[in-house]
Amino acid sequence: MIVRLVPGARIFEDPGVHPGEEAARMSVGAPGAAPAAMPEDPYAPLRTRRYLGLLALAALIGAPVCAVAFGFLALVTELQPLVYTDLPVALGFHGTPLWWPLPMLALAGASVGWTVRHLPGHGGHEPAYGFSAGGAPSLAELPGIVCAALASLGLGAVLGPEAPLIAIGGGLAVGALRLAARNPDARAVAVVGAAGSFAAVSALLGSPLLGAFLLMEVSGLAGPLLGTVLAPGLLAAGTGALIFTGLGDWTGLGTYGLALHDIPEATAPTVAEFGWALAIGIASAFAGAGVRRLALLLKGRVERRRVAGTVVAGLAVAGLAIGYGAGTGREPSEVMYSGETALEGLLAHSATYSSAALVSLVVCKALAYCVSLSAFRGGPIFPAMFVGSAGGILLSELPGLTLTAGFAMGVGAMAVAMLRLPMTSVLLATLLLGSEGLTVMPLVIVAVVIAYVVSVRLQPAPAPGGSSRAGGDGSGVGGSAAR
Template sequence: MSAEPAAGDGTAPPDPLAVMRSRKYLGLLVMTAALGVPVSAAAFGFLALVQELQSLTYKDLPRALGLDGTPLWWPLPLLAVSGLLTALTIRHLPGTGGHKPAEGRVSGGPATARDLPGIALAALASLGLGAALGPEAPLIALGGGLAVYAARLVRPGLAPSAAPVVAAAGSFAAVSALLGSPLLGAFLLMEASGVAGTMLSLVLVPGLLASGVGALIFTGLGSWTGLGTYSLALPHVPHATQPTVAEFGWAVVLGVAAAAVGTGIRWLSLRVQEWVERAGRRRTAVTVLAALAVGVLALAYAWGTGRDASQVLYSGQNALGPLIAQSAGYTVPVLLALVLCKALAYCASLGALRGGPIFPAMFVGATGGLALSHLPGLTVTAGFAMGIGAMSAAMLRLPMTSVLLATLLLGREGVTVMPLVIVAVVVSYVLVLRPWGRSVRAPEAVGGVKGSGA
């Protein structure tokens, strides 16, 4: 497929509609659909490996060593090893372990084949051993890079202008089932790309096709292996009542609070990143210290509340369901302690380790919303949903995706509280874009997919 003409050469760029009607574009669709199969299978394997590492290191290993259950101090050695392995990967393998999560996903084109091992290893070392980060950013990078690499093996003459479209399709396939719906994953990447008009359709059509294929592969592999799909889901959501005037007031409060907390998290995570990068030869030791801080926070939370340290560790994706299902058993002090410890662990992980920002932001927001639901005028489901949406907007700066994350996750109850979520998201989003929000070097949203001619 022909590349786009260079800017300033006096020729007009190709018409996206004409490109979409071309035979070469149809061939690209067939190729991206076919690539969706191995890419989504690789993404499934990556998620399965992360899950198994978490279970092996946190549950099985202590028993194998003769310990009576998992002791409170156990996260400390796990996080020390995580920091060590992540730092060594960043230092010695190409690609610096992928993007820096404190800065978000920078739009710099698909990862090269040379960088993929380092991205995978850094993410496994961070996510598998307790970092408070999610898997979506590594999956997006790995999916895009694998798709382009495979496409060039199949078609060595792949035009440079087609590579972004293939990379986008690979990213769509990789996250197709992670957020609970292939449509939600696709929407995340579309909004993050900033592509609009007919150019959006040019990238969107192969992406949606690969996403649909990927979701089928996730479902099939989950059924065949018995491991499930690793899809975000909440099986037990309390009934939501129709929104009240008081809850609209709480939506404003939650939006303001999320903007403040999100701005603080971004500021602190960037300071941690600056501290790590300025360490020079001591970077490995400083990364270990930052990772150990996550373990200390988990230990402090478990010791102070009697709850499981895993609520502070990891992405929080698997903890969202139990959190809302057992919300009646959480007191306000416990919920506030969880918000504080998880947010600080999130900052340390963003600044020093490797992973994605979505799920911890959702968990912090959900916990804060549940804490406020103990006050008059706010129900559990409404507080939970508004907290997710407002904090996602503060951290991701993707308002539409934030609304969908909070509402589609709750199913039928999410539709009921959607007006409240919209208000909370808009308030949070507007505030983080104000001058005091821009004073913090704003991270770009996860995704970074660029449109291009096919």
Template sequence: MNPGNPKKPEAPGDAPPPADPLAPLRTRAYAVLLILTAVLGVPLAAGAFGFLQLTGHLQHWLYSSLPVALGFHTAPVWWPLPVLALAGIVVGACIRYLPGTSGHEPAEGFKMTGAPGGAELPGIAVAAIVSIGFGAVIGPEAPLVALGGGAAALVIRLLKPAADARTVSVVGAAGSFAAISTLLGSPLTGAFLLMEASGLSGATLEIALLPGLVASGIGALIFVGLGSWTGLGAVSLTIAHPPHASSPTAAEFGWALVLGVGCALFGFALRRCALTLRRPVPRARLWLTPVAGLAVAGLAIAYAEGTGHAASDVLFSGQSGLSPLIANSAGYSVGALVLLLACKGLAYSVSMAAFRGGPVFPSLFLGGAAGLMLSHAAGLSEAAGVAMGIGAMSVAMLGLPMTSVLLAALLLGGAGLTSLPLVIVAVVVSHVLSVRLAAPHPAPAAPAPTPVRSGAP
């Protein structure tokens, strides 16, 4: 006991000082974690680059090289039918027989559900490669997030078997960041997508964000470097030659309201259709998935026969089709764009119900097509229509408003930034209406019992 420095007795109501939520950032273990995620970013980004190149070359081989090799001048109109039926057989078998569920259900939207186990990764990879490569209307972002996160979590479990759940979660998230680092046009867009979808905030977000940003930056360098070294080119959704944009006008703010409402209603219909079609699939997946593939092929054939445009407009995720659609917009009449929206929208719903992949890319394509369609009307420029359509449709399908605004701004470059005020209006309107439409209806209240009078006979 030190009488010169008497200890003040604690009052009964005194509470201990609050723990510092940022204390993990000051530890040596966290610095080691940052280095580990930077190192992991290299192979994970290279694997994601290979995944995207594989699916792209598979699409070209199946729909261009193989028909020619079999003696056709070009792919016959019926060609998508056997290709997508075979895709349904393979994907259905993966989901039924391989460990896990071969990825999450795309009909449920883009979700961050944690890194999958190592045993689930083969099923996720095969189902996604076949779904995307064979022509289903589904995107690559969700499988890449799952594969990147699962591979990173598997590595940390092997290197540090005693790692706690929080460390595994942070490393898994960093792997997901690396896997989609430049797929959406910029590492920043992918970071926004994952942060907003995860729902993290405050100090927890900061602790998880820094390793993710490090892995994402390293991954972006790998994507660019591999595209140059291999001669295969970069893999990104960024629109190569966006239309010219001028300052927003009062009429275009009115069109922002129209696009916001229209995309919310269209997105609600597509989600409801996908969820309805999905209900019987788990009970008979082995034959309903091939039927879904035939339905997607039939919609693509109907569009090609009805418009004279390529069936590829309806098939695939839209990742590589959005730039050509915008560049050749003069060749698409209003009627052709309406039929494109109807056929690709239905194919999108069917694909989400039965195949495996992500919901982001087809929503961007549909939004861009909707904006092009409305730009035929007076008072709406092509650039503003495409930018607002991309933002409004993506938020209707994903429910992520910040990411949707950023997607429209970055994918269109300067045109997107010029149209940003219009995009914000369209996204807000679409998001608010989508939330209202998706709200569960309260069950009707039970009628109150009739009071019994005392003394009644």
């Protein structure tokens, strides 16, 4: 759920102040001159009683939203070993057969295709479009969004959980607001929905700061209005984080925030590494453009026969995973899934990968990502980060580039190539590496800026008065826009 409000618009009207009162205040001018209206106070919404009520509601919804987010992530995490490890053993196999992804991803395709075709909300956000402005889903649409996401993420599609979490958080928050207030103001709905989405995705990203930048960049907010919208989200994320952490300790499942631990020591950036930042930025921009265009091309084919097309897409992802496993002797699961939990192992055990295995991993993962974007439901962030990190590790085998710097630049550059969110991409790459991220931050900034500028230049300019999304269906991150 992403907010897009007009700067200067009122979030809430104070019942004690007439809506036209401020506009009626005139300044004293020269005789005969037309009176000029006093500029509206941009902080006026924060001084209203209703805004205080909004903050109280945001604090209340943060806890249950994060509890639901925790349950969703726990279910996705438990489904993956259940389907690919426990189920084959229960059926009498000694380990997981190499061909096992074929029926599982075909089942995922059938489930997602049927959900998108028949249930309200069409399964939620279309990941091939990246992040875009849209409205919070209704409560009636949430079951379809959850079903499509669980089938996609739990059975092996190459997408992340962030888009379903944003939709779930925004939908639950808006549903709570509509239960608490009869006919709430449209702007109040937008702000409360954003707060719920903010709380849910911040728990996954491991930092309210990342959630704040994500919301800020996607919504295009700036100035005083930004603080007006972000304050409820920060409050909801803060209260929800307590519940998220507490549930992790109480259940013994741990938390699901994005964080790495065994990180090789980073060295001070060198002139050669700034040259690598330029090269990685350009290469990531072209790679991202290729992924996006192929995904949109395939999406058009899938939409013609939704169920059958999504099944074929699942089989294609399975085939890429099997081919990678057979060709490299490594686990096919490295090509499947979003990759956020595999980032730490990839970095820590990078020495165990041959150059050929890394090339195969980058190619197969990127192609599986394309196919998943075209047909399944989930978020685009983490697979982009994984592909970029594997590419950065591969390039670090060449002279002049250290492992940690290559990893960080690959993550940031590929993220911005797919998301077009430069500040969020820099933070994703640097906060992921903790204190080592501060050392390589200048390199990440250069790589991200280059990738961002080249990506925008590679994208065709939208037709005047048209949408910038080719073939857009009006769906946003939070589910479906008004249809």
